[in-house]
Amino acid sequence: MSCCDRQPFNNYTQLCCSGVVRERNRGGRYANSCCGTEAMRPDQTCCNGTVHNVMNGDCCGNAVYFKQEGSFLCCNDSLARKLADTDECCGSTVFDGGRQQICCGEKVFDRNQADACCTRNNATEVEFNTKTEFCCNGAVRRNMGVFCCYLRIDGELVAESYRNQTHCCRYPFDIIYPKVNGDCLS
Numbered sequence: 001m002s003c004c005d006r007q008p009f010n011n012y013t014q015l016c017c018s019g020v021v022r023e024r025n026r027g028g029r030y031a032n033s034c035c036g037t038e039a040m041r042p043d044q045t046c047c048n049g050t051v052h053n054v055m056n057g058d059c060c061g062n063a064v065y066f067k068q069e070g071s072f073l074c075c076n077d078s079l080a081r082k083l084a085d086t087d088e089c090c091g092s093t094v095f096d097g098g099r100q101q102i103c104c105g106e107k108v109f110d111r112n113q114a115d116a117c118c119t120r121n122n123a124t125e126v127e128f129n130t131k132t133e134f135c136c137n138g139a140v141r142r143n144m145g146v147f148c149c150y151l152r153i154d155g156e157l158v159a160e161s162y163r164n165q166t167h168c169c170r171y172p173f174d175i176i177y178p179k180v181n182g183d184c185l186s
Helices: none
Strands: 002-004 007-009 014-017 020-023 033-035 038-040 045-047 050-052 058-060 063-065 072-075 078-081 088-090 093-095 101-104 107-110 116-119 125-128 133-135 139-141 146-153 156-163
Touching: 002 014, 007 014, 014 033, 014 038, 020 038, 045 058, 045 063, 058 072, 072 088, 072 093, 078 093, 093 101, 101 116, 101 125, 116 133, 125 133, 125 139, 139 146
Parallel strands: none
Antiparallel strands: 002 007, 014 020, 033 038, 045 050, 058 063, 072 078, 088 093, 101 107, 116 125, 133 139, 146 156
16 A cells, blocks of 8 residues: 555555546546646657647647658647648748748748748848848838948857948947038038
């Protein structure tokens, strides 16, 4: 006899599963381990405390699947059906791996809408169209007199946009300087 959370149990015929006594005999088959508070047989799979009647399965959150089959992807603990070999995870969903879509900030965008991703200074991502925009701490419209300056702040390079008509990006690259009398040399 042993104790299971101050409750006596026979460890030959029973299991102690997280403080709950469970019978080893599970319909003629014997459980040899626990899954949360449930007894589990060798022909079952435990996924985050949920018992599945599947042998040697792979877990995705609470769900079970067979990774080697290649029909599903596990995206942020969500099981998603794979439609093509090039499919990849984007957040909790699937996208075509870059053929006609992009993944940006864990969201899927059609390439005719956006064809690149821009990482902001705070490490978040935003989508942009390289034909009409450029990346500088976010998507910035091209041909608007706006340029990008990489400032050195606390040993890090930080992208900041500025108007070159009124401001300058210059050494020591710590701030964006206003032009003095239309000049950057001061």
